[in-house]
Structures are given as C-alpha cells and as structure tokens.
Amino acid sequence: MPDSAFPASVAGPADRGNPPGHWCFARRFPAGDRETRRILADLIDGLGQAGVGEDDRSNAELILAEVLNNIAEHAYADGAGPVELRVEVQRNGLACQIADRGRPMPASDAPDPSLPLIAPPDHLPEGGFGWHIIRCLTSELRYARDHGWNRLTMHMPWSGYD
Template sequence: MPPAPDPDSRPNDLHLAFTATPVAIRDSLQRMLTLPPLCGLSEDGRGMAELVLAEVLNNVAEHAYANRPGPVTVSIGQTPQGLRCVIVDQGRAMPGHALPEGRLPGSLGPALEDLPEGGFGWHLIRSLTQGLSYTRVDGCNRLQFLLP
C-alpha cells in the first residue's frame, strides 16, 4: 500500500512503510530520526517532529486499526516552509470523516483526576503543525501536515 510516488520527491525525502504496531512504530520513529530530512534538524526540531509523528502513528495503531496490525506509510519531504509529512493507512475512517477538534477542557471543566484518558494528542498535533488535512479515498486515510 505504498503511496503513489510524489512527482516533487527529492533525493533526501523519506518514504517508509511498516506495520502500525507499538513496537514497529517506536522502531520506525527511531530510524526516521537518523535519516534525512529529520537527521538534519536541530535537537528541538527533531524532538518536535518525533512528538507529532508519535502521536499521529499511535493514533493510527490504536484507533484506525483498533490495536490490530495494519500497514502505514510515512513520507516526509523538505520544503522552504518546513517538513511536509504525509501518513497513509488502510484502517477505519476518522469519525465523521473529519479530524477531531483537539480542544483542551476549559478551566471550569472536570477535575484533573476525572478527565478521560487521551484526547490531548490532537490538541498537540494541531498546535505544532500547519496545514493539517485529512482525506479518506478508496479505503485509505491520508493525513497531511507541515512541521514548520
């Protein structure tokens, strides 16, 4: 299920396909960080990229594939604006075929110990990326964003 070749792909673009399991995600993230274009980032830039990619890929494993193995591809390319990232999987569609809002609970919301697990990842993803978009085409989810 690799994505179609990107006509704008450059030699230092990264294209990686793996199975969306917790161990494979962790191993693939570590590998991505050692390859261009991620290896050329500052320590802070690599940390931000790792955080966003980990949130996205763990969501794929946990929600799109409901904790069962499934293929995922990651493509990352350098642009003048930052890193263009595209994540493609064949798991379940996002609810309502739309990205979660990712809002944090308000100050008058429930006490910290009463908050549900999760739900903060999309706030983080939205806060650290630009141009975040989601499409579902031919049984595939495609998430695209820019890491400035």
C-alpha cells in the first residue's frame, strides 16, 4: 500500500454524481472521543447521501467507533496523535483504511480474541468486546506497521448480501 493511497486530508462526497465505487471519504483528525463523534457523524451523513442503506451505515459507524476508540485508548495511551481515515464505497461493500502513529499492535498483528466468557452472575465481562465486534462485521482485515504508522485495512460487506 503506497503512502499516496492515504491522502492527508479531505475528499468528501464530491463525486456524488458518479456511480458507486467512486465515492470516497478521507479525513485526518486528532484521536479522541469528541473528534470520533464528529467524524463519524460526517461519514454517516456522507454515506447516506451516497445511497448507502441504513443497516450498512450503522455497521460502518459501529466498526469504526470500535477501531477509533481502540486507537485513542491503546495506540495513543500516552498522549494525543493523528488518525487518518479513508472509506470508499465499492461494488460489494465498503473498503476502509485507518492509520495512526501510536504504539504498534501487540504481537504485531490485529487482535482476534474470542468472545469473553459470559457466565452470570460470576463472569459478566464489561469489556473485551471491541475486536470481537470488528471481526464479526468485517473481512480481509489486515494490519501493518509502516514507517511509524499503524495501518489497518478492512472490508465491510453489504449486510443484505449474506
């Protein structure tokens, strides 16, 4: 993946008149809860204008919220830093790229945890669900550490096609 595939700023829904496959959202922003909310609201609005259905918009919002929360909480546990997000509408779903300059992933790979043990009343986990949710709703998830950047790419298939 060349660096040029990751524009440093804005694309936005400028190609709305073009067929699906051309719509692309790209932003660079500081990691953190407030920015995450703002960017997700922009993305969901844009996906709606691009004709992406409600179920797929809410899947995208959930997946990217989990990814961006992880970046803020873990990759940038020591402080702030930039995030680059790129989402492209394709024929068979959404292609997403997320990059940050924080700590590398443990074990140099994206986590793939099993669902935490749920056995009430003694075992009621309050966390450990984020990567499970991401993995449930995406395919072709790849992680690379590249020149100080964490780069995640993933595919979100359209929900109606399974």
